[in-house]
Amino acid sequence: MLKGKKIVLGVSGGIAAYKACALTSKLVQQGADVKVIMTEGATEFVQPLTFQALSRNPVYTDAFDEKNPEKIAHIDLADWADLVILAPATAHLLGRLANGLADDMLTTTLLATTAPVYIAPAMNVHMYDHPAVKENLLTLEEYGYRFIEPGDGYLACGYVGKGRLEEPENIIAVIYKVENRELPLKNKKVLITAGPTQEPVDTVRFFTNYSSGKMGYALAEVAKNLGAQVTLVSGPVDLDVLPGVETIKISSADEMFEAVTSRFDEQDIVIKSAAVADYRPKDVHDKKLKKQGHDITVELERTTDILSTLGERKNHQYLVGFAAETDQHLEHGKRKLQKKNLDAIVINDISNPNIGFKSDDNEVNILTKTGQEYAISTRSKKEIAQELLTLIMKDMMGEAK
Incomplete structure (x- = not known):
């Protein structure tokens, strides 16, 4: 089942460590190549x-026991792994990992790896129910770690309840x-733009949007x-970096143009959801503009239209644009779809304060080059993202209706 998989097994200091022996044996029997990291407690x-x-x-x-002088052990292990399993994962290990502590061989490897990490907790029933442990579990889930829930039963401490390490065969x-679930965008490269741009006026001021x-x-x-293999080109935003996503931070429209166009040819899907400035100050002052006793005029010039450029260059790519409109939404969207040679456009009404720029929810209309129209009612932006990508995949395969 796991033949050829390179697996790092992290074992922490709980009585359930004995089950990790059986897990190691079964993984090897499945054809996996297993390397074990043990905490001092284990x-x-x-x-x-x-x-x-x-x-x-x-x-x-031991993080300081470098077996090969040509390699740094914890980095080498982190890069080697196809996946990582933590079994058993104690409350102490969860706390250190959730707070980014790297004070032994296991935690330094965990912070360095980009492989999927599966956590199988094991502890006393009351420890598992403690608010601090629950908070750490939520934090790790947000980081993208995957969990194998502990089972109910007789615990080593004498209690009966949830906290027993799941059996090796179930893990x-x-x-x-x-690992073997169907991933519809596997081997596809997707580039997405997000956020605003900032166009400087002088050394302390800039034009931007919401x-x-x-x-x-x-x-x-x-x-x-x-x-998908995702590249995210992001303007200045107050959002956490997404694990497993290559994030390119930019500031201006010119920087976004360069970041997107230099990567465009190798992409399969490009979704340009960023709100890029249409205009920028023609002259940028190298010093702070002093307050004047009269009005001043700032002359603006057009920025390069990234979406139009991509529309002219595209060959195999599926290109999606976003249109933030305040009136005549569908009419403006249809014109943009045709003019910029897009495969689809997502139109949202930014005049509605409940689904505006900073809201967690959105409500959109999606138009495709093939003539399909979809109206998605108000829901979370993550749900809309799921629906949009589903529609893109169907349209690419000619299944959209």
Whole structure:
């Protein structure tokens, strides 16, 4: 089931560490190449030699024990892994990981890896229910970690309840199911733009807009979850970087133009949801403009139309634009769709304060080059991202109706 997979198994200091021995054996039997990292506490329950014999690989216990002088062990392991399993994951390990602490071999490797991480917690029932542990679990979930829920039953402490490490065969079954699920955008490259641009007037002032970037970031997250290799070109926003998404930070329209056009040829889908400035100051002052006793005039010039440029250059790419409108939404959207040679356009009414730039919700109309029209009522931007990407995939395959 997992033949050829390179798996790092992290074992922390709980009585359930003995089950990690069986998990190692079963993973190897499935054809996986397993390398085990043990915390200091884990070595109090099981000897490293046990895991070495079962995995047929060296066991890592010390971040400063560099076995190969040509490599940094925790970076090498982090890059090597196809996936990482933490079993058992104690409350202490969850707390350190949730807060970005890297003070041993396991946590330094975890912070360095970009591979999927599966966490199988194991602890006392009351510990598992503690508010701090719950908060750490939520934080890790937001970071993109995946969980294998503990089972109910008799615990080593004598309690009966939730907290028992899931059985090794069930851990493997869950991982196999997730890793082999159908990902409709697997092997597809998707580029998404998000947020506003800032066009400087002088060294302290700039023109910008109200875009929050939430729609673009939602699209990037959903595309990544559908298996795509995602590049997000983002203007200045107050949003966290998405794990597993290559994020290119830009400021001005010129910088966004360069970032997008230099990567355009290799993309399969491009969704330009950023609110790029149409105009910028013609003259940018290299010093702060002093207050005058009279009005001043700032002359503006057009920025390069990124979407039109992409429309002229596209060959195999599916190109999607966004139109923020305050009136005659469909009419303006249809003209933009044709004029800029788009495959689809997403139109949203920014005059509605409930679905404006900074809102978590949106309401859109989607028009396609093939003549399809879709109206999506008010819902979260992540839900709209899911629907939009589903429609794009159907339209690309000629299944849209």
